[in-house]
Amino acid sequence: MPMPHRTFAQVAKRRLIGKEGRERIRAVRELLEELPDYRNGPYADLRKWLTSEIEETRIRSSAVHRDSIAVRREGAAQIALVGPPNVGKSSILQALSEIQIKTGDYPFTTLRPIPALTRIGGVLVQLVEIPGLLAGASDDRGGGRALLGVLRSADAIVYCARPDADPAELRAVRAEVELAGIDKPAFLAATRADEAGKESLLRLRAAFPDLEVIPVSVIDEASLDAFREAAWRLTGLIRVRLRSMGETNPEPLALEPGSTVAGVADWVHHHLGAMFSGARVWGPSARFEGQHVGRDHPVQDGDVVEILR
Numbered sequence: 096m097p098m099p100h101r102t103f104a105q106v107a108k109r110r111l112i113g114k115e116g117r118e119r120i121r122a123v124r125e126l127l128e129e130l131p132d133y134r135n136g137p138y139a140d141l142r143k144w145l146t147s148e149i150e151e152t153r154i155r156s157s158a159v160h161r162d163s164i165a166v167r168r169e170g171a172a173q174i175a176l177v178g179p180p181n182v183g184k185s186s187i188l189q190a191l192s193e194i195q196i197k198t199g200d201y202p203f204t205t206l207r208p209i210p211a212l213t214r215i216g217g218v219l220v221q222l223v224e225i226p227g228l229l230a231g232a233s234d235d236r237g238g239g240r241a242l243l244g245v246l247r248s249a250d251a252i253v254y255c256a257r258p259d260a261d262p263a264e265l266r267a268v269r270a271e272v273e274l275a276g277i278d279k280p281a282f283l284a285a286t287r288a289d290e291a292g293k294e295s296l297l298r299l300r301a302a303f304p305d306l307e308v309i310p311v312s313v314i315d316e317a318s319l320d321a322f323r324e325a326a327w328r329l330t331g332l333i334r335v336r337l338r339s340m341g342e343t344n345p346e347p348l349a350l351e352p353g354s355t356v357a358g359v360a361d362w363v364h365h366h367l368g369a370m371f372s373g374a375r376v377w378g379p380s381a382r383f384e385g386q387h388v389g390r391d392h393p394v395q396d397g398d399v400v401e402i403l404r
Protein backbone atom coordinates (compact mmCIF):
# COMPACT_ATOMS: atom_id res chain seq x y z
CA MET A 96 0.00 0.00 0.00
CA PRO A 97 1.40 3.42 -0.86
CA MET A 98 2.24 5.97 1.80
CA PRO A 99 -0.73 8.23 2.70
CA HIS A 100 -0.47 11.29 0.48
CA ARG A 101 -0.13 13.70 3.42
CA THR A 102 2.78 11.71 4.76
CA PHE A 103 4.30 11.71 1.29
CA ALA A 104 3.88 15.49 1.06
CA GLN A 105 5.52 15.91 4.45
CA VAL A 106 8.42 13.62 3.56
CA ALA A 107 8.81 15.44 0.23
CA LYS A 108 8.93 18.86 1.84
CA ARG A 109 11.41 17.67 4.40
CA ARG A 110 13.67 16.20 1.72
CA LEU A 111 13.67 19.49 -0.21
CA ILE A 112 14.46 21.72 2.75
CA GLY A 113 17.70 23.59 2.31
CA LYS A 114 18.26 22.26 -1.23
CA GLU A 115 18.63 24.54 -4.20
CA GLY A 116 19.63 24.30 -7.85
CA ARG A 117 20.75 20.99 -9.26
CA GLU A 118 20.59 19.25 -5.91
CA ARG A 119 16.93 20.28 -5.46
CA ILE A 120 16.00 19.16 -8.97
CA ARG A 121 17.62 15.77 -8.35
CA ALA A 122 15.67 15.35 -5.11
CA VAL A 123 12.42 16.29 -6.88
CA ARG A 124 13.08 13.73 -9.62
CA GLU A 125 13.66 11.00 -7.05
CA LEU A 126 10.40 11.89 -5.32
CA LEU A 127 8.55 11.79 -8.64
CA GLU A 128 9.82 8.26 -9.21
CA GLU A 129 8.56 7.15 -5.80
CA LEU A 130 5.16 8.75 -6.24
CA PRO A 131 2.24 6.36 -7.00
CA ASP A 132 1.17 6.87 -10.58
CA TYR A 133 -2.49 7.90 -10.15
CA ARG A 134 -4.06 10.16 -12.76
CA ASN A 135 -6.47 11.89 -10.41
CA GLY A 136 -6.76 12.86 -6.79
CA PRO A 137 -4.18 13.92 -4.23
CA TYR A 138 -1.29 11.98 -5.77
CA ALA A 139 -1.89 13.62 -9.13
CA ASP A 140 -1.85 16.99 -7.34
CA LEU A 141 1.44 16.09 -5.72
CA ARG A 142 2.83 15.16 -9.15
CA LYS A 143 1.74 18.54 -10.49
CA TRP A 144 3.34 20.34 -7.55
CA LEU A 145 6.64 18.45 -7.91
CA THR A 146 6.76 19.03 -11.65
CA SER A 147 6.25 22.76 -11.14
CA GLU A 148 9.01 22.70 -8.47
CA ILE A 149 11.50 21.66 -11.16
CA GLU A 150 10.57 24.59 -13.35
CA GLU A 151 10.58 27.08 -10.46
CA THR A 152 13.93 25.87 -9.21
CA ARG A 153 15.36 26.37 -12.72
CA ILE A 154 13.99 29.91 -12.85
CA ARG A 155 15.36 30.73 -9.42
CA SER A 156 18.82 29.42 -10.25
CA SER A 157 19.05 31.37 -13.47
CA ALA A 158 17.97 34.64 -11.84
CA VAL A 159 20.73 36.94 -10.71
CA HIS A 160 20.55 36.91 -6.95
CA ARG A 161 22.70 39.90 -6.18
CA ASP A 162 19.90 42.40 -5.77
CA SER A 163 17.19 40.05 -4.72
CA ILE A 164 16.31 39.87 -1.08
CA ALA A 165 13.36 37.50 -1.31
CA VAL A 166 13.34 34.79 1.34
CA ARG A 167 11.78 31.45 0.51
CA ARG A 168 9.54 30.22 3.30
CA GLU A 169 10.46 26.93 4.87
CA GLY A 170 9.23 25.17 7.96
CA ALA A 171 5.95 25.50 9.83
CA ALA A 172 6.24 29.25 10.43
CA GLN A 173 8.45 32.23 9.64
CA ILE A 174 9.63 34.56 12.40
CA ALA A 175 11.57 37.76 11.71
CA LEU A 176 14.31 39.07 14.00
CA VAL A 177 14.28 42.85 13.91
CA GLY A 178 16.29 45.42 15.80
CA PRO A 179 19.05 47.99 15.73
CA PRO A 180 22.46 46.95 14.32
CA ASN A 181 24.98 45.02 16.39
CA VAL A 182 22.57 43.74 19.04
CA GLY A 183 23.36 40.09 18.34
CA LYS A 184 20.68 39.01 15.85
CA SER A 185 23.06 36.93 13.72
CA SER A 186 24.56 35.38 16.83
CA ILE A 187 21.14 34.14 17.94
CA LEU A 188 20.50 32.65 14.48
CA GLN A 189 23.82 30.90 14.67
CA ALA A 190 23.22 29.60 18.17
CA LEU A 191 19.82 28.18 17.21
CA SER A 192 20.62 26.61 13.84
CA GLU A 193 23.33 24.92 11.84
CA ILE A 194 24.17 27.85 9.62
CA GLN A 195 27.51 29.59 9.55
CA ILE A 196 26.91 33.28 9.42
CA LYS A 197 28.97 36.39 9.70
CA THR A 198 28.80 38.11 13.07
CA GLY A 199 30.93 41.07 14.06
CA ASP A 200 31.44 43.68 16.68
CA TYR A 201 30.35 46.45 14.37
CA PRO A 202 27.03 47.56 12.90
CA PHE A 203 25.66 46.34 9.54
CA THR A 204 27.55 43.06 9.46
CA THR A 205 24.41 41.68 7.90
CA LEU A 206 23.19 43.44 4.76
CA ARG A 207 20.39 41.24 3.49
CA PRO A 208 17.78 39.07 5.20
CA ILE A 209 19.23 35.76 6.33
CA PRO A 210 17.02 32.73 6.91
CA ALA A 211 17.92 29.89 9.26
CA LEU A 212 15.91 26.84 10.27
CA THR A 213 15.64 25.96 13.91
CA ARG A 214 13.91 23.01 15.53
CA ILE A 215 11.46 23.84 18.29
CA GLY A 216 10.06 20.83 20.10
CA GLY A 217 10.61 18.76 16.95
CA VAL A 218 9.06 21.22 14.48
CA LEU A 219 11.16 23.23 12.04
CA VAL A 220 10.61 26.98 12.22
CA GLN A 221 12.30 29.54 10.01
CA LEU A 222 13.99 32.51 11.65
CA VAL A 223 14.91 35.44 9.40
CA GLU A 224 17.32 38.17 10.41
CA ILE A 225 16.19 41.49 9.00
CA PRO A 226 19.22 43.76 8.81
CA GLY A 227 19.26 47.31 10.14
CA LEU A 228 16.02 49.11 9.45
CA LEU A 229 16.97 52.79 9.43
CA ALA A 230 14.78 55.69 10.33
CA GLY A 231 13.06 56.46 7.03
CA ALA A 232 12.93 52.80 6.00
CA SER A 233 9.25 53.06 5.18
CA ASP A 234 10.20 55.76 2.65
CA ASP A 235 12.71 53.28 1.24
CA ARG A 236 15.79 54.69 2.95
CA GLY A 237 18.56 52.05 2.98
CA GLY A 238 16.45 49.79 0.77
CA GLY A 239 13.98 49.77 3.63
CA ARG A 240 10.91 49.03 1.60
CA ALA A 241 12.18 45.66 0.44
CA LEU A 242 13.22 44.77 3.98
CA LEU A 243 9.81 45.72 5.29
CA GLY A 244 8.34 43.56 2.53
CA VAL A 245 10.13 40.55 3.97
CA LEU A 246 8.81 41.48 7.39
CA ARG A 247 5.28 41.78 6.05
CA SER A 248 5.24 38.19 4.90
CA ALA A 249 6.52 36.84 8.24
CA ASP A 250 4.13 35.28 10.75
CA ALA A 251 5.60 36.97 13.79
CA ILE A 252 8.34 39.32 14.95
CA VAL A 253 11.04 39.09 17.57
CA TYR A 254 12.30 42.57 18.37
CA CYS A 255 15.89 42.54 19.56
CA ALA A 256 17.56 45.14 21.77
CA ARG A 257 20.44 45.32 24.22
CA PRO A 258 19.28 46.28 27.69
CA ASP A 259 22.25 48.66 28.04
CA ALA A 260 21.48 50.54 24.84
CA ASP A 261 19.31 53.60 24.45
CA PRO A 262 15.68 52.43 24.02
CA ALA A 263 15.29 55.17 21.40
CA GLU A 264 17.16 52.88 18.94
CA LEU A 265 14.52 50.18 19.06
CA ARG A 266 11.75 52.76 19.22
CA ALA A 267 12.94 54.15 15.89
CA VAL A 268 12.84 50.66 14.36
CA ARG A 269 9.36 49.98 15.72
CA ALA A 270 8.15 53.32 14.41
CA GLU A 271 9.18 52.29 10.87
CA VAL A 272 7.41 48.96 11.21
CA GLU A 273 4.31 50.72 12.44
CA LEU A 274 4.47 53.32 9.65
CA ALA A 275 4.54 50.46 7.18
CA GLY A 276 1.29 49.22 8.75
CA ILE A 277 2.83 45.96 9.95
CA ASP A 278 1.37 44.52 13.13
CA LYS A 279 2.25 40.95 14.12
CA PRO A 280 2.49 38.90 17.29
CA ALA A 281 5.81 39.88 18.88
CA PHE A 282 8.07 39.71 21.91
CA LEU A 283 11.25 41.53 22.83
CA ALA A 284 14.52 39.62 23.15
CA ALA A 285 16.84 41.40 25.57
CA THR A 286 20.03 40.37 23.77
CA ARG A 287 23.56 39.98 25.07
CA ALA A 288 21.93 39.58 28.46
CA ASP A 289 25.17 38.28 30.01
CA GLU A 290 26.61 41.77 29.57
CA ALA A 291 23.66 43.53 31.14
CA GLY A 292 22.90 44.32 34.76
CA LYS A 293 19.56 43.73 36.47
CA GLU A 294 18.71 47.39 36.42
CA SER A 295 19.13 47.85 32.71
CA LEU A 296 16.82 44.89 32.17
CA LEU A 297 14.20 46.57 34.35
CA ARG A 298 14.67 49.77 32.37
CA LEU A 299 14.11 47.91 29.11
CA ARG A 300 10.90 46.34 30.42
CA ALA A 301 9.69 49.75 31.53
CA ALA A 302 10.49 51.26 28.12
CA PHE A 303 8.44 48.61 26.26
CA PRO A 304 5.59 47.69 28.59
CA ASP A 305 3.51 46.28 25.71
CA LEU A 306 6.07 43.55 24.86
CA GLU A 307 6.95 40.41 26.77
CA VAL A 308 10.72 40.61 27.45
CA ILE A 309 12.86 37.47 27.21
CA PRO A 310 16.53 37.90 28.23
CA VAL A 311 18.81 36.00 25.82
CA SER A 312 22.49 35.28 25.82
CA VAL A 313 24.12 33.02 23.27
CA ILE A 314 26.31 31.54 26.01
CA ASP A 315 23.33 30.57 28.17
CA GLU A 316 21.51 27.46 26.87
CA ALA A 317 18.55 27.95 29.21
CA SER A 318 17.95 31.44 27.84
CA LEU A 319 18.07 30.07 24.28
CA ASP A 320 15.46 27.47 25.23
CA ALA A 321 13.25 30.23 26.66
CA PHE A 322 13.71 32.11 23.37
CA ARG A 323 12.64 29.02 21.40
CA GLU A 324 9.54 28.46 23.49
CA ALA A 325 8.52 32.14 23.31
CA ALA A 326 9.04 32.04 19.53
CA TRP A 327 6.84 28.95 19.36
CA ARG A 328 4.07 30.67 21.32
CA LEU A 329 4.15 33.51 18.78
CA THR A 330 3.25 31.10 15.98
CA GLY A 331 0.07 30.06 17.78
CA LEU A 332 0.56 26.58 16.27
CA ILE A 333 -0.18 23.37 18.15
CA ARG A 334 2.24 20.44 18.34
CA VAL A 335 0.54 17.06 18.41
CA ARG A 336 2.25 13.70 18.37
CA LEU A 337 0.55 10.63 16.94
CA ARG A 338 0.36 7.34 18.75
CA SER A 339 -0.37 4.09 17.07
CA MET A 340 -0.07 0.54 18.36
CA GLY A 341 1.37 1.76 21.64
CA GLU A 342 4.15 3.79 20.06
CA THR A 343 4.35 7.56 19.96
CA ASN A 344 5.91 9.14 16.91
CA PRO A 345 8.57 11.54 18.20
CA GLU A 346 8.04 14.00 15.32
CA PRO A 347 5.05 16.20 16.04
CA LEU A 348 2.59 17.61 13.54
CA ALA A 349 2.18 21.36 13.57
CA LEU A 350 -1.52 22.25 13.42
CA GLU A 351 -3.44 25.50 13.21
CA PRO A 352 -4.85 26.86 16.46
CA GLY A 353 -8.35 25.57 17.15
CA SER A 354 -7.69 22.18 15.52
CA THR A 355 -9.74 19.21 16.68
CA VAL A 356 -9.20 15.47 16.75
CA ALA A 357 -11.00 15.37 13.39
CA GLY A 358 -8.33 17.70 12.00
CA VAL A 359 -5.62 15.33 13.25
CA ALA A 360 -7.33 12.33 11.64
CA ASP A 361 -7.76 14.26 8.41
CA TRP A 362 -4.08 15.12 8.44
CA VAL A 363 -3.15 11.43 8.80
CA HIS A 364 -5.30 10.41 5.91
CA HIS A 365 -8.10 12.23 4.18
CA HIS A 366 -10.39 9.18 4.19
CA LEU A 367 -9.68 8.49 7.83
CA GLY A 368 -10.91 11.99 8.66
CA ALA A 369 -14.37 11.03 7.44
CA MET A 370 -14.71 7.61 9.04
CA PHE A 371 -12.81 7.25 12.32
CA SER A 372 -14.83 6.62 15.48
CA GLY A 373 -12.95 8.70 18.03
CA ALA A 374 -9.59 8.99 19.69
CA ARG A 375 -7.64 8.64 22.89
CA VAL A 376 -5.72 11.64 24.17
CA TRP A 377 -2.80 12.07 26.54
CA GLY A 378 -1.47 15.46 27.61
CA PRO A 379 -2.75 18.99 28.25
CA SER A 380 -6.17 18.62 26.61
CA ALA A 381 -6.99 15.31 28.34
CA ARG A 382 -8.85 15.29 31.66
CA PHE A 383 -6.93 12.09 32.46
CA GLU A 384 -4.29 10.15 30.56
CA GLY A 385 -5.70 8.14 27.67
CA GLN A 386 -9.12 9.80 27.80
CA HIS A 387 -11.57 8.69 25.09
CA VAL A 388 -12.79 11.72 23.13
CA GLY A 389 -15.03 12.44 20.15
CA ARG A 390 -14.09 13.98 16.82
CA ASP A 391 -14.82 17.55 17.93
CA HIS A 392 -12.46 17.45 20.89
CA PRO A 393 -10.03 20.41 20.57
CA VAL A 394 -6.37 19.43 20.82
CA GLN A 395 -3.73 21.45 22.63
CA ASP A 396 -0.01 22.01 22.25
CA GLY A 397 1.80 18.96 23.63
CA ASP A 398 -1.01 16.42 23.15
CA VAL A 399 -0.50 12.81 22.09
CA VAL A 400 -3.40 11.46 20.02
CA GLU A 401 -4.31 7.93 19.01
CA ILE A 402 -7.00 7.75 16.33
CA LEU A 403 -9.40 4.83 16.85
CA ARG A 404 -10.80 3.24 13.72
Ligand SMILES: Nc1nc2c(ncn2[C@@H]2O[C@H](COP(=O)(O)OP(=O)(O)OP(=O)(O)O)[C@@H](O)[C@H]2O)c(=O)[nH]1
Binds near residue numbers: 204
Ligand atom coordinates in the same frame (compact mmCIF):
# COMPACT_ATOMS: atom_id res chain seq x y z
N1 LIG B 1 28.63 38.77 25.37
C1 LIG B 1 27.82 38.53 24.34
N2 LIG B 1 28.14 39.00 23.10
C2 LIG B 1 27.30 38.74 22.07
C3 LIG B 1 26.11 38.01 22.26
N3 LIG B 1 25.46 37.93 21.07
C4 LIG B 1 26.25 38.60 20.20
N4 LIG B 1 27.36 39.10 20.79
C5 LIG B 1 28.42 39.90 20.14
O1 LIG B 1 27.83 41.08 19.63
C6 LIG B 1 28.41 41.46 18.40
C7 LIG B 1 27.36 41.66 17.35
O2 LIG B 1 26.77 40.42 17.06
P1 LIG B 1 25.97 40.12 15.71
O3 LIG B 1 25.32 38.79 15.93
O4 LIG B 1 26.83 40.29 14.52
O5 LIG B 1 24.87 41.27 15.76
P2 LIG B 1 23.79 41.69 14.64
O6 LIG B 1 22.63 42.23 15.36
O7 LIG B 1 23.55 40.53 13.72
O8 LIG B 1 24.57 42.86 13.92
P3 LIG B 1 24.38 43.46 12.43
O9 LIG B 1 24.08 42.36 11.50
O10 LIG B 1 25.71 44.08 12.19
O11 LIG B 1 23.30 44.47 12.56
C8 LIG B 1 29.41 40.37 18.08
O12 LIG B 1 30.69 40.81 18.46
C9 LIG B 1 28.97 39.21 18.92
O13 LIG B 1 30.04 38.35 19.29
C10 LIG B 1 25.80 37.50 23.60
O14 LIG B 1 24.77 36.85 23.85
N5 LIG B 1 26.69 37.80 24.57
Ligand SMILES: [Mg+2]
Binds near residue numbers: 205
Ligand atom coordinates in the same frame (compact mmCIF):
# COMPACT_ATOMS: atom_id res chain seq x y z
MG1 LIG C 1 23.77 40.42 11.73
